[in-house]
Amino acid sequence: xxxxxxxxxxxxxxxxxxxxxxxxxxxxxxxxxxxxxxxxxxxxxxxxxxxxxxxxxxxxxxxxxxxxxxxxxxxxxxxxxxxxxxxxxxxxxxxxxxxxxxxxxxxxxxxxxxxxxxxxxxxxxxxxxxxxxxxxxxxx
Amino acid sequence: xxxxxxxxxxxxxxxxxxxxxxxxxxxxxxxxxxxxxxxxxxxxxxxxxxxxxxxxxxxxxxxxxxxxxxxxxxxxxxxxxxxxxxxxxxxxxxxxxxxxxxxxxxxxxxxxxxxxxxxxxxxxxxxxxxxxxxxxxxxx
Amino acid sequence: xxxxxxxxxxxxxxxxxxxxxxxxxxxxxxxxxxxxxxxxxxxxxxxxxxxxxxxxxxxxxxxxxxxxxxxxxxxxxxxxxxxxxxxxxxxxxxxxxxxxxxxxxxxxxxxxxxxxxxxxxxxxxxxxxxxxxxxxxxxx
Amino acid sequence: xxxxxxxxxxxxxxxxxxxxxxxxxxxxxxxxxxxxxxxxxxxxxxxxxxxxxxxxxxxxxxxxxxxxxxxxxxxxxxxxxxxxxxxxxxxxxxxxxxxxxxxxxxxxxxxxxxxxxxxxxxxxxxxxxxxxxxxxxxxx
Numbered sequence: 224x225x226x227x228x229x230x231x232x233x234x235x236x237x238x239x240x241x242x243x244x245x246x247x248x249x250x251x252x253x254x255x256x257x258x259x260x261x262x263x264x265x266x267x268x269x270x271x272x273x274x275x276x277x278x279x280x281x282x283x284x285x286x287x288x289x290x291x292x293x294x295x296x297x298x299x300x301x302x303x304x305x306x307x308x309x310x311x312x313x314x315x316x317x318x319x320x321x322x323x324x325x326x327x328x329x330x331x332x333x334x335x336x337x338x339x340x341x342x343x344x345x346x347x348x349x350x351x352x353x354x355x356x357x358x359x360x361x362x363x
Numbered sequence: 364x365x366x367x368x369x370x371x372x373x374x375x376x377x378x379x380x381x382x383x384x385x386x387x388x389x390x391x392x393x394x395x396x397x398x399x400x401x402x403x404x405x406x407x408x409x410x411x412x413x414x415x416x417x418x419x420x421x422x423x424x425x426x427x428x429x430x431x432x433x434x435x436x437x438x439x440x441x442x443x444x445x446x447x448x449x450x451x452x453x454x455x456x457x458x459x460x461x462x463x464x465x466x467x468x469x470x471x472x473x474x475x476x477x478x479x480x481x482x483x484x485x486x487x488x489x490x491x492x493x494x495x496x497x498x499x500x501x502x503x
Numbered sequence: 504x505x506x507x508x509x510x511x512x513x514x515x516x517x518x519x520x521x522x523x524x525x526x527x528x529x530x531x532x533x534x535x536x537x538x539x540x541x542x543x544x545x546x547x548x549x550x551x552x553x554x555x556x557x558x559x560x561x562x563x564x565x566x567x568x569x570x571x572x573x574x575x576x577x578x579x580x581x582x583x584x585x586x587x588x589x590x591x592x593x594x595x596x597x598x599x600x601x602x603x604x605x606x607x608x609x610x611x612x613x614x615x616x617x618x619x620x621x622x623x624x625x626x627x628x629x630x631x632x633x634x635x636x637x638x639x640x641x642x643x
Numbered sequence: 644x645x646x647x648x649x650x651x652x653x654x655x656x657x658x659x660x661x662x663x664x665x666x667x668x669x670x671x672x673x674x675x676x677x678x679x680x681x682x683x684x685x686x687x688x689x690x691x692x693x694x695x696x697x698x699x700x701x702x703x704x705x706x707x708x709x710x711x712x713x714x715x716x717x718x719x720x721x722x723x724x725x726x727x728x729x730x731x732x733x734x735x736x737x738x739x740x741x742x743x744x745x746x747x748x749x750x751x752x753x754x755x756x757x758x759x760x761x762x763x764x765x766x767x768x769x770x771x772x773x774x775x776x777x778x779x780x781x782x783x
Contacts, residue, residue, distance in 0.1 A: 280424025
């Protein structure tokens with residue numbers, strides 16, 4: 224298990240290095256384990272939509288990064304097939320978001336993950352789920 | 364109908380003006396009609412993920428903007444409840460994407476929209492659907 | 504809380520009485536609380552599909568019943584808007600399934616629920632989520 | 644193409660023969676082509692839920708059958724991974740439903756299908772989408 228977690232960290236370190244959009248989002252890694260990730264980011268003004276609240280694409284993008292970091296970290300390159308997100312509470316500028324990705328199913332060819340996003344008041348603002356396809360290529 | 368389409372254009376003009384994240388994405392409006400929108404954007408380098416292709420959040424964000432422009436444009440403020448996206452083909456830097464939002468159902472309290480994203484070779488790269496809740500507040 | 508749970512039980516008792524399809528499925532109520540339900544059923548031969556395993560509609564139908572029993576039980580008539588289900592493991596004839604519905608969000612106008620279905624070996628066979636719209640009509 | 648359509652019909656004939664739940668539903672095949680299916684059924688009293696309208700599981704089950712008939716009919720055994728359904732209008736006893744499954748994407752390892760269900764007044768009552776995984780086993 225420790226070895227698996229070490230591998231998971233190395234894979235995500237490599238992914239994060241090349242992930243320019245996650246850099247733009249300001250994503251920071253909090254914890255990586257096999258099939259698991261926890262990340263944070265702070266919402267900035269350029270992330271709002273035309274209604275004055277944070278664009279739904281920001282919460283989705285954060286969850287999608289957490290999903291990618293969780294589902295790829297056994298060093299088995301995996302691509303998102305079908306994802307969905309429920310928007311539960313509005314997100315505002317300066318909110319500090321945490322996304323936690325948990326593995327629901329680790330299949331040979333596909334996987335299922337659930338990601339919750341909470342704000343600084345520990346309210347769940349969005350719930351994401353994602354199904355990925357495993358290519359059996361490596362990342363490292 | 365013409366009057367409705369005029370209103371639709373005005374609502375989206377106002378939304379777009381304040382939508383800083385759609386600006387960052389480089390979204391341009393191609394066509395607005397009642398319950399309908401068509402937009403385009405060009406993919407830039409800072410939009411890639413850790414696997415060298417475009418981050419799933421970019422396609423989602425573009426579709427979510429098209430969704431918002433379609434579902435709000437009767438001047439009835441509507442918020443996204445539940446959305447999903449299927450990723451069909453990878454998106455690359457310099458791709459020119461078009462998102463078209465069509466209304467499947469215009470209910471009194473909720474609405475259902477489908478958004479397809481195609482690239483410059485007219486391949487569908489992603490399919491999005493979104494359910495919104497109508498607040499009965501106005502935008503203009 | 505006890506009063507709420509008493510009301511929840513009465514609402515579901517009434518719903519179950521009239522729910523002819525849940526009768527056909529063989530659904531039995533295990534536990535009802537405010538915003539929560541737990542039910543069971545045993546899979547029969549007439550529930551299989553053309554591939555010899557249980558039809559996906561059976562797992563969905565069971566989850567949808569659990570969803571209805573959870574989201575309606577504050578005596579606020581609620582209708583399903585958008586639901587999804589992930590199929591994790593095949594279900595077989597004679598399997599004994601338990602579906603547990605938990606409330607993720609209880610909004611004024613909408614709600615979000617998650618339902619997991621497990622078999623007699625305590626394996627999760629399917630994961631369902633549902634968004635409902637609250638009509639503010641009563642059931643009792 | 645004609646040959647492919649002939650194969651498609653044979654595969655679905657075999658599937659339908661063994662599909663006891665589709666029999667219970669009263670499903671009849673209207674048209675089968677490669678990657679496509681169209682089926683019909685009439686709603687019976689034992690299909691209602693506790694609110695007096697037709698149980699959501701019935702529309703889902705019908706769509707799921709149409710999905711299976713479309714995604715398996717190249718004789719490549721395919722299993723549902725992730726499906727969702729939006730409920731647009733209530734369905735009533737004696738309604739005559741038609742479900743039409745169209746292929747959005749036919750990938751090597753996965754596929755994406757969309758199924759619309761209409762009633763006898765040609766109103767869309769539900770919209771389903773499904774992602775399947777292709778096992779590369781045969782059905783015939």
